[in-house]
Amino acid sequence: MTTTENAAAGPTDPDAAEIPKISFDTDPASYKHWTLDLDGAAETGVAYLRLDIDETAGLVPGYELKMNSYDLGVDIELYDATQRLRFEHPEVRAVVVTSGKDRNFCAGANIRMLAQSSHPWKVNFCKFTNETRNGIEDATTSSGQTYIAAVNGTAAGGGYELALACEQILLIDDNSSAVSLPEVPLLGVLPGTGGLTRVIDKRKVRKDRADVFATKSEGIRGRQAVEWKLVDETVPKRAWDETVRERAAEAAARSSRPAGARGITLPPLQREETDDGITYRHVSAAFDRAQGLVEITVHGPSGGVPESLERVHELGADFWPLAMTRELDDLILRLRANELELGTWIIRTKGDVEDALAFERIIAEHSGDDWLVNEIRHYFKRVLKRLDVTSRSLIALIEPGSCFAGALLELALACDRQYMLDGTLDEEAGEQGDEAQIVLSESNFGAFPMGNGLPRLASRFYGDDDHVAKLRQEVGRRISAREAMDLGLVTDAPDDIDWDDEIRIMLEERASLSPDALTGMEANHRFVGPETMESRIFSRLTAWQNWIFVRPNASGPEGALRKYGTGRKADFDRRRV
Amino acid sequence: MSIDYTEKIPNNVDLAGDRKLQRALESWQPNFLNWWKTMGPAVPTQDVYLRTAVDVGREGWAQFGHVAMEEYRWGVFLAERGDDRRIAFGEQKGEPVWQQVPGEYRADLQRLIVIQGDTEPASVEQQRRLGETAPSLYDLRNLFQVNVEEGRHLWAMVYLLHAYFGRNGREEAEALLHRNSGDLDSPRILGAFNEETPDWLSFFMFTYFTDRDGKYQLGTLKESAFDPLSRTCEFMLKEEAHHMFVGTTGVDRVVARTAELMREHDTDDVGPHGGIPLDVIQRYINFHYSVSLDLFGSEQSTNAANYFTAGLKGRWQEERRRDDHVLTEDSAYVDLVKDGEITTNEVPALLALNHDLRNEYVKDCQSGMKRWNRVLENAGVDRTLTLPHVGFNRDVGLFADQYVSPSGQLMTKEQWEAKKDSWLPSEVDKTHVRSLMRPVYEPGKIAGWIAPPSNGINGQPFDYEYVHLA
Incomplete structure (x- = not known):
């Protein structure tokens, strides 16, 4: 994260800045900052993603994206590219x-952008970039x-963090290009997009070396970078293109992707947006601004179950599990970025339990042998993980007509x-028919692990394997409210007499609590048990980063983040906390 | 089975049209009746001449007739109000009142209602055996009237818990029947409601002093921004006034009889003549007044401040007061002991709301003293009854660990203990009063320690058969 911009004008109070409405829609033809080069991919199995940031095309006014430094807009394109690579280009291995750009790989997040951004914006930006980098790793391991x-110039801060998300790092050996994490020495914040974590967890850099590296603003290059395992190899300039091509070809050769697979198209999402909500084909969200909540409804599949895998491929983005997942993904991102005051998300499903299970069976049966089905499973897994790290109160309402089954x-x-x-709401009896039921399927026991590596059920009953085993025997059975209560699958099962009051009061009570305390509490409760690199990035690195972000030493008027580029030094409060 | 709800449970809350409430109350009612049978009045009766409220209007709230007590129709009533009621105080002053419990205040409102509700059946339990020693059928009837109305007040609080607080509210409503006065494992919430009412003098004192605390608590809840609570309490206050009438006139009649005996026998010591000496009456006053003061909570209270700011609980006669009703800038003086002296301390007005309410109560209690002293004066007895100092015999609040005499002198524990029996009912006093408690069930007759009332109930004569014993 560096920039040479002159920030003499000094940003105004960032937390007073209005947050612009963000859209996550894009496609390769509209990219301003990336090119997705698929020339020859059909033969080589290699795609090139080239970062060439248009410095005048920042998402919001107030900064220039010099030296290939990025903002959220750049990352939205990157996310889009990674998704399309997985679904539209199965030939890419x-x-x-x-x-x-010449001699400049990426300078990380733009500092002027960070300095002028409000705290929620910074946090949200970092969360999204983290998720995208986790997704890149997921593509490597799961797809x-x-x-x-191919670090063909200096990679600083977020630029190096982007490289860290890749399986291999090649650094050009031109005696000037270095990799660095200069956040601590220059900006008084952390390399928060997984940098600190991946250096030690993934690259296995010794902690004392990591300490030296992360406090050395100019970074490390050449042989030392390889010795310290910061990069895998350095390559002289003249052999660069050839070596990159070779390494890519080697990786492609190791890939499990099937030959001759044809991708599907991800068309733009059909979405209707008003002040009061967002409606997609399978997902809808109704805003209740007075109550500070949003009611999300995920509709189960309508129409028949595809009779064959061919039909699934034919349906492509219209295949319900994928269509629904894309919409839910988009909704989560939009709500997180644009609706900060809707602090409680109510999640409902609507649809037929059997249909939902039938679709899920396709996923379960074929995620091992069909690349597309596999992608859909992992995509739904990633979207669920987005929910896990969403700083909103999440409340599931399981009502008659819902289809909380399996996935x-x-x-x-x-x-x-x-x-x-428990039961039905009387006035609607007859129309609603059956009482609410939930169904466990095999996929609840491992298909969609959380960031901590555990299935949500195993997290819920952490340390009680016997109970998880008992639940496994319930697979496929329709579970009523009272049984769900006994099995510990729901928090409460009020009957029709209590339902309205219980829910209303619970929601109002929730809305009266401190949003910050809730975020912290929820994040602590959601992740039980073991840590993984991923969970450490969110629970440790991000939490520390967000603390540092609000400290005067970073974001106060005299803080390092605000002083950077002014030619003046930050004035630190020297007390250790 | 179709039930005529208006007939069975008189109400003005559209019980017949509220299926949810019906089901909730239906499951609660058998438990309530069961409680009434085991914890209610112990004297078996056929029927009692009782007042039943069947409506909130002038006509409806006092229907008289002989009814079997277990068939008493406990109703649910809210005072009628205009639609445009606004919050009169606190942070949300001027906004419309709430017809539903805001989730933000669920816990606090529920707690306030449960505490209020807990006191209602408690007094029935405390007075359970009193009927066995009633001084007349008239008094026996009054006791039962108070009892059934306390039962109705329990219904009123249970209605609120059922109608507005969901499952949690229902569980709390159940618990109101499971806690019992004086029960070692599961006592009533407030200490004063775990003391047995052992004799009729205590009963009159209780209805005068302790029910009067209830009046003031209801008065603050009547101001609440939670409209159903406000309207419930307003109607309850009407009935509470009758309970205090029983206390006021009861003490009147004891004092009158004592004065009569003093004159007749020309002595202060009317004990041997079957009366209750004035000193004993004074000691009973001292006791009941001081324990009732404890019910107001600590003089300085952040809870009360929070309730006020949130709009849950106002001040006595909130709307008649001339201030900003927000009180964030005001201060008040509270009594306390500092440096070995009883003095006052200036604190933010918000923190002194319990003290404010207690002062209103003290003023009200003074009027009783005036009244009883007039009885003495009219009888030509040159003695007066007085209220002890507010710091006397206190277990709660700023005087809790202090030893203060009835006249307001600070003393050591030893000094205080040495005088205790001349200030509070002694064993000798209690034994004497108890010895006078013999039932008189014959119409028109009355025990010798109390004067007959000047009027009967609802225009009936004193010798009317108010109660048919079983």
Whole structure:
């Protein structure tokens, strides 16, 4: 994260700045900052993602994206590219991430942008970039799409963190290009996009060396970078293109991707947006601004179950599990970025339990042998993980007519609380028919692990393997509200007499609590048990970073983040906290 | 089975149209009746001449007739109000009142209602055996009237818990029947409601002093921004006034009889003549007054401040007061002991709301003293009854660990203990009063320690058969 911009004008109070409305829609033809080069991919299996940032095309006014430094807009394109590579380009087995600029790979997040951004913006930005980098790693491990960083110039801060998300890092050996994490020495913040964590967890850099590296603003280059395991190899300039090509070809050769697969198209999402909500085909969200909540409804599949895999491929983005997942993903991102005051998300499902299970069976049966089905499973897994790290109160309401079954039950399990109506609401009896029921399927026991590596059920009953085993025997059975209560699958199961009051009061009570305390509490409760690199990035690195972000030493008027580029030094409060 | 709800449970809350409430109350009512049978009045009766409220209007609230007590129709009533009621105080002053419990205040409102509700059946339990020693059928009837109305007040609080607080509210409503006065494992919430009412003098004192605390608590809840609570309490206050009438006139009649005996026998010591000496009456006053003061909570209270600011609980006669009703800038003086002296301390007005309410109560209690002293004066007895100092015999609040005499002198524990029996009912006093407690069940007859009332109930004569014993 560096920039040479002159910030003499000094940013105004960032937390007073209005947050612009963000859209996550884009496609390769509209990219301003990236090019997705698929020339020859059909033969080589290698795609090139070139970062060539248009410095005048920042998402909001007030900064220039010099030296390939990025803002959220750049990352939205990157996310789009990674998704399209997985769904539209199954022929791609290796992805080379490199720079389109000379001698400059990427300078990380733009500092002027960070300095002028409000705290929620910074936090949200970091969360999204983290998720995208986790997704890059997921493509490598789950999709046979190996990412290789071809660092053809200086990679500083977030630029190096982007490289760290790749499976291999090649650094050009030109006696000037270095990798660095200069956040601590220059900006008084952390390399918060997984940098600190990946250096030690993934690259296995010794902690004392990591300490030296992360406090050395100019970074490390050449042989030392290899010795310290910061990069995998350095390559002289003249052999650069050839070596990159070779490494990519090697990675492609190792890929499990099937030959001759044809991708599907991800068309723009159909979405209707008003002041009061967002409606997609399978997902809808109604805003209640007075109550500070949003009611999200995920509709189960309508129409028949595809009779064959061919039909699934034919349906492509219209295949319900994928269509629904894309919409939910988009909704989560929009709500997180644009609706900060809707602090409680109510999650419902609507639809037929059997249909939901039938669709899920396709996923379960074929995620091992069909690349597309596999991608859909992992995509839903990633979207669920987005929910897990969403700083909103998540409440599942399981009502008659819902279809919390198998994979969709994960939505409820991701919530902080689950309320299930015992019986039916009288006035609607007859129309609603059956009482609410939930169904466990095999996929609740491992298909969609959380960031801590555990299935949500195993997290919920952490340390009680016997109970998880008992639940496994319930697979496929329709579970009523009272049984769900006894099995510990729901928080409460009020009957029709209590339902309205219980839910209303619970929601109002929730809304009266401190949003910050809730965020902290929920994040602590959601992740039980073991840590993984991923969970450490969110629970440790991010939490520390967010603390540092609000400290005067970073974001106060005299703080390092605000003073950077002014030619003046930060005035630190020297007390250790 | 179709039930005529208006007939069975008189109400003005559209019980017949509220299926949810019906089901909730239906499951609660058998438990309530069961409680009434085991914890209610111990004297078996056929029927009692009782007042039943069947409506909130002038006509409806006092229907008289002989009814079997277990068939008493406990109703649910809210005082009628205009639609445009606004919050009169606190942070949300001027906003419309709430017809639902805001989730933000659920816990606090529920707690306030549970505490209020807990006191209602408690007094029934405390007075359970009193009927066995009633001084007349008239008094026996009054006791039962108070009892059934306390039962109705319990219904009123249970209604609120059922109608507005969901499952949690229902569980709390159940618990109101499971806590019992004086029960070692599961006592009533407030200490004063775990003391047995052992004799009729205590009963009159209780209805005068302790029910009067209830009046003031209800008065603050009547101001609440939670409209159903406000309207419930307003109607309850009407009935509470009758309970205090029983206390006021009861003490009147004891004092009158004592004065009569003093004149007749020309002695202060009317004990041997079957009366209750004035000194004993004074000691009973000292006791009941001081324990009732404890019910107001600590003089300085952040809870009360929070309740006020949130709009849950106002001040006595909130709307008649001339201030900003927000009180964030005001201060008040509270009594306390500092440096070995009883003095006052200036504190933010918000923190002194319990003290404010207690002062209103003290003023009200003074009027009783005036009244009883007039009885003495009219009888030509040159003695007066007085209220002890507010710091006397206190277990709660700023005087809790202090030893203060009835006249307001600070003393050591030893000094205080040495005088205790001349200030509070002694064993000798209690034994004497108890010895006078013999039932008189014959119409028109009355025990010798108390004067007959000047009027009967609802225009009936004193010798009317108010109660048919079983």
